[in-house]
Amino acid sequence: MRFIVKLFVFSFVITALNGCFFSSKHDERWELEPNGSTSFALSRDGRFALVYSREHQLVLWDLKENNKLAELGEQDPQASTVSRIRISDNGRYAVTATQMNFAVWDLSWTQAEGLWSISDGLIRDIDISSNGQQVLLGLTNGKAIYVDLVTGRRLEFLAHNEKVNSVALSPNGRFALTGGNDYFAYLWSTETGQIIQEFEHEQRVNRVALHRDGELAFTSDGGNQATVWELPSGEAKARLSSFSRQLIFSAARFSDDGSKLVTGTPSSRVMVWDTSTGKRIDGFEAEPLKETRPPRAVVYDAAFDNQQRVISATSAGIAQAWTLSE
Numbered sequence: 001m002r003f004i005v006k007l008f009v010f011s012f013v014i015t016a017l018n019g020c021f022f023s024s025k026h027d028e029r030w031e032l033e034p035n036g037s038t039s040f041a042l043s044r045d046g047r048f049a050l051v052y053s054r055e056h057q058l059v060l061w062d063l064k065e066n067n068k069l070a071e072l073g074e075q076d077p078q079a080s081t082v083s084r085i086r087i088s089d090n091g092r093y094a095v096t097a098t099q100m101n102f103a104v105w106d107l108s109w110t111q112a113e114g115l116w117s118i119s120d121g122l123i124r125d126i127d128i129s130s131n132g133q134q135v136l137l138g139l140t141n142g143k144a145i146y147v148d149l150v151t152g153r154r155l156e157f158l159a160h161n162e163k164v165n166s167v168a169l170s171p172n173g174r175f176a177l178t179g180g181n182d183y184f185a186y187l188w189s190t191e192t193g194q195i196i197q198e199f200e201h202e203q204r205v206n207r208v209a210l211h212r213d214g215e216l217a218f219t220s221d222g223g224n225q226a227t228v229w230e231l232p233s234g235e236a237k238a239r240l241s242s243f244s245r246q247l248i249f250s251a252a253r254f255s256d257d258g259s260k261l262v263t264g265t266p267s268s269r270v271m272v273w274d275t276s277t278g279k280r281i282d283g284f285e286a287e288p289l290k291e292t293r294p295p296r297a298v299v300y301d302a303a304f305d306n307q308q309r310v311i312s313a314t315s316a317g318i319a320q321a322w323t324l325s326e
Contacts, residue, residue, distance in 0.1 A: 033317025041085035046303035046311035052082040070110035089171035093132030129173035138164030179205030197234035238278035264299025289316040
């Protein structure tokens, strides 16, 4: 009888812990920057990658063909370090940012559209619309700034009273989601500057994401409060379920149909979640840079490709493809 009880307990523990394991076995791997990168972004379908390093500056890759498409070079004449990169939802444009300025690139022509400077705060995060004309910035002074680069229209969103850590712009440029150190995330209109929904957290909001069709939003803080919200109602759809005391994310992106969310952490982990239940579907351990201590890599971006694999992009300068378990 005692043996049966022990066997049952052992089986239960193994089953419970099974969901905590992270696989390091990838399906495909691309080492784009052997000495690591300070920023790295993927297109929505995971095919194209734009990576920055001090050694090679900005380089555009086609991961599907495993081919270097172009060396875009330096962002500004000072060769300042690029700390943020975003590729537009349609994959045509990209925005890159240092702490003081940002540039927009037409990836189809592999050339810069222009360089703009920011004088009243340091850039914490940035995003770009599908037509490459609208840019959203989050600054250290608590401002979120929306700029139409064609018309010159500039809108300052002033609801945050501390640093804006993370921003997301809808593909059509009409809606913005911003999160900051003031424990709030706001969904607001870039046409009027009016708040549509506010999401209050218990700690600093460090990551936000919008579903490309505007049906879902995601906000997470420095603790373990990470929530998928239904839009436009603002009702909570699911809260990510984890035994961890902290769920700090460095990247987040919805699948095209909104059924899944992929997140990355500053400690190499890539996780896929069910947006209806908040349960984790799968987890992967990204490869760190060789001989780094501790052996960790920041996950800068993650995406779902057309094979329904997860593609990760990290500070190790490495992209990896992960096959989801059935």
